[in-house]
Amino acid sequence: MDEDDLDFFELESLRAGERVELIPDETLICECMCVSAKDIRKFFNNDPNVEVDLDLLKKEFGLGSGCSSCVKSFSQWKNKIF
Numbered sequence: 001m002d003e004d005d006l007d008f009f010e011l012e013s014l015r016a017g018e019r020v021e022l023i024p025d026e027t028l029i030c031e032c033m034c035v036s037a038k039d040i041r042k043f044f045n046n047d048p049n050v051e052v053d054l055d056l057l058k059k060e061f062g063l064g065s066g067c068s069s070c071v072k073s074f075s076q077w078k079n080k081i082f
């Protein structure tokens with residue numbers, strides 16, 4: 001993960017020596033399409049160096065095709081997958 005991808009609070013936590021808290025596997029990222037953090041990790045082959053690509057997730061899982069809250073909150077969860 002690149003420091004440029006972190007928001008202010010995540011960057012401060014990182015500088016303070018704290019880890020960015022990862023989202024638990026079973027948490028639904030997209031409730032409308034029932035897509036969990038584990039589904040997304042599996043889709044990206046559990047590769048911690050991969051960039052979580054929203055367009056790929058939209059295509060694969062239909063993220064955003066319901067209420068769109070998962071898309072609107074993308075910046076809040078994208079760095080907590082890996």
Ligand code: FES
Nearest residue numbers: 032066067068070
């Ligand atoms: S939570 Fe993803 S479309 Fe509603």
